[in-house]
Amino acid sequence: xTTIATIDVSSLRPAPPRPQAAAAHGAVRWRxxxxxxxxxxxxxxxxxxxxxxxxxxxxxxxxxxxxxxSIKTGGCAEDCGYCPQSAHFETGVEASKLMPLDxxxxxxxxxxxxxxTRFCMGAAWRSPKDRDIDRVSAxxxxxxxxxxxxxxxxxxxxxxxxxxxxDAGLDYYNHNLDSAPEFYGSIISTRTYQxxxxxxxxxxxxxxxxxxxxxxxxxxxxxxxxxLIAQLANLDPYPESVPINNLVQVKGTPLAGTExxxxxxxxxxxxxxxxxxxxxxxxxxxxxxxxxxxxxxLCFLAGANSIFYGDKLLTTSNPQADRDRALFERLGLKAxxxxxxxxxx
Ligand code: SAM
Ligand code: DTB
Ligand code: SF4
Numbered sequence: 001x002t003t004i005a006t007i008d009v010s011s012l013r014p015a016p017p018r019p020q021a022a023a024a025h026g027a028v029r030w031r032x033x034x035x036x037x038x039x040x041x042x043x044x045x046x047x048x049x050x051x052x053x054x055x056x057x058x059x060x061x062x063x064x065x066x067x068x069x070s071i072k073t074g075g076c077a078e079d080c081g082y083c084p085q086s087a088h089f090e091t092g093v094e095a096s097k098l099m100p101l102d103x104x105x106x107x108x109x110x111x112x113x114x115x116x117t118r119f120c121m122g123a124a125w126r127s128p129k130d131r132d133i134d135r136v137s138a139x140x141x142x143x144x145x146x147x148x149x150x151x152x153x154x155x156x157x158x159x160x161x162x163x164x165x166x167d168a169g170l171d172y173y174n175h176n177l178d179s180a181p182e183f184y185g186s187i188i189s190t191r192t193y194q195x196x197x198x199x200x201x202x203x204x205x206x207x208x209x210x211x212x213x214x215x216x217x218x219x220x221x222x223x224x225x226x227x228l229i230a231q232l233a234n235l236d237p238y239p240e241s242v243p244i245n246n247l248v249q250v251k252g253t254p255l256a257g258t259e260x261x262x263x264x265x266x267x268x269x270x271x272x273x274x275x276x277x278x279x280x281x282x283x284x285x286x287x288x289x290x291x292x293x294x295x296x297x298l299c300f301l302a303g304a305n306s307i308f309y310g311d312k313l314l315t316t317s318n319p320q321a322d323r324d325r326a327l328f329e330r331l332g333l334k335a336x337x338x339x340x341x342x343x344x345x
Contacts, residue, residue, distance in 0.1 A: 274303025
């Protein structure tokens with residue numbers, strides 16, 4: 001029973017900062033300085049506020065389990081400085097062809113058996129061709145038939161491709177803004193911020209849920225982290241799903257060797273996402289294997305309510321499922337919307 005869902009959190013909030021009043025189409029609801037002011041709160045106040053917002057909209061003891069599968073790995077034409085799948089860098093990731101449908105469905109079935117309720121399929125494409133859309137549409141239908149929520153991330157989409165994916169039944173399309181507009185160009189040169197926004201508009205116009213977040217630890221400033229959160233929060237409407245990735249440093253990528261961000265700064269980023277986008281699913285995404293359990297618990301306290309579950313992200317590793325099950329047990333967390341999480345064996 002969750003009577004907390006009706007609490008008006010505005011009466012519980014510490015006074016500053018407040019978003020801009022206007023919420024009309026295209027209006028700025030969160031200025032970068034408003035988000036910076038959130039980051040600047042004492043850590044305990046920030047977490048308290050994030051937890052209040054979180055509890056007003058979600059069961060604070062539930063976390064969604066989402067499993068990722070790379071359906072087409074490596075050889076990507078883009079030059080995203082963090083990514084092991086770019087053909088521009090020597091990372092040892094081999095380029096592969098699109099995975100056959102039956103293998104995708106086997107992986108989805110296995111993820112479901114482990115307790116996942118969401119299945120996210122990623123392809124290392126700059127943008128898919130129309131014939132690729134036909135092939136991945138069959139994957140969407142098959143995975144949905146298993147009763148799993150579906151998400152895909154395939155690169156830039158044209159409007160008609162977004163409509164085809166919607167027609168296939170795709171629930172969410174993931175396409176990240178990744179960083180603040182003014183920092184973006186120092187990380188990626190092969191596409192623009194506006195290209196990203198255009199794809200997001202096609203996804204929105206086609207009627208799909210938008211999954212859009214970013215990545216921190218790229219060497220950006222706090223102001224730029226706040227700039228990313230403000231960009232996301234000012235999308236109208238804001239995304240239904242916001243993955244927050246912490247850079248997984250991969251040898252051979254230009255960003256390997258970057259100074260990692262303070263772990264508490266990562267937690268602050270989660271909290272800022274939760275406060276500025278109260279109803280979104282905030283996904284504690286890449287970088288979890290490099291975090292200890294106490295830090296992950298702080299991320300949940302800050303309002304993260306989804307994780308990638310299973311021993312692999314796309315090409316890098318993720319905590320083993322049994323470690324995650326043990327963590328949930330210790331924290332009294334339950335997997336959202338699914339059957340009880342399967343035990344070993
Ligand atoms: N090619 C598609 C695209 O870029 O939209 C989809 C896949 S791409 C791997 C999805 C997201 O993964 C990126 O936007 C970035 O946020 C995240 N990502 C990629 N490499 C990462 C890394 N080394 N560490 C953390 N996150 C990473
Ligand atoms: C997202 O924002 N993070 C996920 C998912 N969307 C597709 C991908 C993380 C990839 C981490 C690096 C790798 O494993 O290749
Ligand atoms: Fe390609 Fe996506 Fe990696 Fe960029 S993040 S190189 S678009 S797979």
